[in-house]
Amino acid sequence: MVSHSFWKVLRDPLFHFLVLGAGLFFVYSALNGSGDTAAQRIVVDxxxxxxxxxxxxxTWMRPPTQQELESLAEEFVKEEILYRxxxxxxxxxxxxxxxRRLRQKMEFINADLVEPQDPSEAELQAYFNANHDRFRxxxxxxxxxxxxxxxxxxxDVKRKAEQLLARLNSKSLPSADPxxxxxxSLLPYQLDALTxxxxxxxxxxxFAKFIKTAPTGRWSGPYESSFGIHLxxxxAREPGYLPAMADIRPVVEREWYTERRKETKDLYYQEMRSRYDVDIRLPDGATAKTLAVR
Known part of the structure; x- marks a missing residue:
């Protein structure tokens, strides 16, 4: 007959913990192969x-001492052990x-592999001609x-603004200082050369739309903004223009490189993607809306 003490041990939480720990140890050893000495070898040559x-x-702008180098080596070993x-x-x-970190590292590697060659003058001019709006x-x-x-x-603040507008455009306030x-307010009274x-x-x-059509040289309004009413x-108006490529060549070259890198990276990714069997299953519209509400 099993003694009362034996059953007491079986019900003890400490006994359960030890059994669970032993089980995890054996599972870990089975999965990782305790006899694999190569995987357990760390060399700091x-x-x-x-x-x-x-x-x-x-970092420190000086070489390490022998003791510091030994500490660096031991820290490297510690990091390697914890990593493994x-x-x-x-x-x-x-x-x-x-x-995400691994993705970034792959993208950095790809960026080095797909660095485009320098463009010829003809290629750069053709790119500029095809993208005038970008450089205007x-x-x-x-x-x-x-x-x-x-x-x-x-x-009525608008009526007050209209009365002030009439005064500003009359001879009574010919050169009024706004x-x-x-x-x-904290808003500037005069703004120069803004887009x-x-x-x-x-x-x-x-307000920006009003500015585009407002007359030049006289007061107009009232115009509403997110702050209130303005006259x-x-x-002055400076019309937009397309500069000559020679005047902005560094900008054009930078944009050309950026676009070529993106195109090459996309092609490189598509080549990698073609090696995978990708199966994407998205929810229908109703299900997606339900998930978004949650």
Whole structure:
């Protein structure tokens, strides 16, 4: 008859832990082959020691002492052991950070392999001719603005703006300084040589559209922005133009290289992809919408 003490041992959590640990050890040994001495051998030869010393010198601007070199070698061994043990446990599997890092390393390697040759003058000119819109300089605007804060006008702020507009364009205020009229704000009173996107970034898309058609040399408005109401005087317009290729050759060459690299990288990827049997199964539209709501 089994004694009471035996059953007590079987129910003990410590006993369960020891059994589980032993089981994991035997599984690990079976999967990794305890007799594989080559996989357990780590060598730090003179070439590796020299690489460690060079890395140390680049960081500290001096060669390492013998004691420091020994510590570097031991740290390398420690890193190698932990790396191999992590691989043996499969810790590299299903890890998003590791996947992305390996992808980056492959892309860096591919970038070195697919570096395009220098373009000829004819190739560069043909690329410039085919991409005029990419190199065209945009229109630029210089203008002054008077800001009216809707919160400071309990009544109709637009009517107040129209009255001020009439005064600004009359002889009573022939050379009015916009900084001395209107409401105080952090917006600049005068802006020089801005492109339409730059105007949009400050005042919003609607205001930028008004600027494109506003008359030059006199006050106009009122125009709305994300801040409030504005009166605007266009001081100058600089129409966009296409510069000669010789004037922007470095820019054209940089863009050519960027596009060629992308094309070559895409071809290289497609060649690798062709070696795989890819099966993509996407959910239908209704299922995708349901997943997006979650």
């Amino acid at each position: 003179q070439n590796q020691a020299l690489r460690l010393a060079e890395q140390f010198q680049r 043990e992590a691989l043996a446990l499969g810790l590299d599997q299903d890890d998003l950070v590791i996947r 300089q945009p229109d630029r605007f210089s203008f002054q603005q008077v800001y009216l804060n809707p919160q400071n006008a309990p009544g 900084e001395s009229i209107g409401d105080i 339409a996107p730059e105007v949009s970034n400050t005042f919003g898309n609607g 605007v005087r266009i001081l």
